[in-house]
Amino acid sequence: MSAHVVLIDALNLIRRIYAVQERPFLFNGELAPNTQQQVLHNTVQACFQALQNILAQLEPSHALVVFDSEKPCFRYALYPDYKKGRAKMPSHLAQQMNKIQDSFLALGVDSLEPDEDEADDVIATLSVKVALRNQHTTIVSTDKAFLSIINENIKVYDYFNRRYLDEIYVKDKxxxxxxxxxxxxxxxxxxxxxxxxxxxxxxxxxxxxxDEYGSLAAVKNAPQLKPAIKRKLEENQSQMELSRKLLTLKQDIPLGFNLKDIRLNLAQA
Structure with missing residues (x-):
C-alpha cells in the first residue's frame, strides 16, 4: 500500500489560527488581559479541530506536526538580518504549545521540535526522502518556500483556503x-x-x-543579455550567492526516525 504522509508546518498553522481567535478581542492592537485566557482556550480548541479536519480531508496514512527549533538556525549565522522585524510569538501563546501538542497527540499525531533546524528544512528533507521512494507527501502550509519542491509526489495544501497550491497556482502567481x-x-x-x-x-x-533563458546560470552566461542587466548581476554576484543559500531548503537533515514511527492508527484518526 502506498504511503501518504501529511506534514504540518506547526507554527504556520497555529499562529494563523491564533490571529483569527485574537482579532475580535483586540482593542487598539492590544489584547485585554481579562480576555487572554479565553482566546488561548479558543486557540487550543481550534487547533485540535483543524487537525481533525486535515486528517479527514487529506486521509493520510502517516502524519507529523513539525515545529521550529528554539535555537536560531544556520541562516542567522550567515545573515544576521534574516527575518528581521518579524513579530515574535506572544509569550502567552508560546506557553500553550505543550497543550496544543497534547491535543494533537490525542488524535494520534506526534509533534517534532528539532534541535537546531527550521521546520521548513525538516519538512523538505522528509518530503524528498518519501518522494524518492515514489510515495506521496502533502505539506500543510501557506509558506511559499515549499512551492519550490512540489512535484508529482510532493503537494502543498493551504488549509485555510481549502486548496492545493499546485503548478497552476505557482505559474499564475x-x-x-x-x-x-x-x-x-x-x-x-x-x-x-x-x-x-x-x-x-x-x-x-x-x-x-x-522564461527566455531557462535558468539563472543561463541568464548570467547569455552573450546577448542587456548591458544594464548584466551589470546588475555582476555587481550583485556575492549577494545572489548568499541569498540562494538562505532560500534553499535543506534536504539532508538526519531525521532519527522512520516512517513507521509516524504511521497513524486509522481507527483512532
Whole structure:
C-alpha cells in the first residue's frame, strides 16, 4: 500500500489560527488581559479541530506536526538580518504549545521540535526522502518556500483556503514553473524573510529572463543579455550567492526516525 504522509508546518498553522481567535478581542492592537485566557482556550480548541479536519480531508496514512527549533538556525549565522522585524510569538501563546501538542497527540499525531533546524528544512528533507521512494507527501502550509519542491509526489495544501497550491497556482502567481522559483527568488529576494535580491530586478523582469533563458546560470552566461542587466548581476554576484543559500531548503537533515514511527492508527484518526 502506498504511503501518504501529511506534514504540518506547526507554527504556520497555529499562529494563523491564533490571529483569527485574537482579532475580535483586540482593542487598539492590544489584547485585554481579562480576555487572554479565553482566546488561548479558543486557540487550543481550534487547533485540535483543524487537525481533525486535515486528517479527514487529506486521509493520510502517516502524519507529523513539525515545529521550529528554539535555537536560531544556520541562516542567522550567515545573515544576521534574516527575518528581521518579524513579530515574535506572544509569550502567552508560546506557553500553550505543550497543550496544543497534547491535543494533537490525542488524535494520534506526534509533534517534532528539532534541535537546531527550521521546520521548513525538516519538512523538505522528509518530503524528498518519501518522494524518492515514489510515495506521496502533502505539506500543510501557506509558506511559499515549499512551492519550490512540489512535484508529482510532493503537494502543498493551504488549509485555510481549502486548496492545493499546485503548478497552476505557482505559474499564475510567479509566472514561472516551480523548478524555477529558487532562481526567481535569488534575483528578486524574499521580503517576507528580509532576504535581499538584485536591486532593480523585480518579479516581472526576473520571470521574463528565466522564461527566455531557462535558468539563472543561463541568464548570467547569455552573450546577448542587456548591458544594464548584466551589470546588475555582476555587481550583485556575492549577494545572489548568499541569498540562494538562505532560500534553499535543506534536504539532508538526519531525521532519527522512520516512517513507521509516524504511521497513524486509522481507527483512532
Amino acid at each position: 510567479f509566472q514561472v514553473t516551480p523548478d524555477k522559483l529558487l532562481d526567481l527568488w535569488t534575483l528578486t529576494g524574499d521580503t517576507t524573510n528580509k532576504i535581499p535580491g538584485v536591486a532593480g530586478i523585480g518579479q516581472v523582469t526576473a520571470a521574463q529572463l528565466l
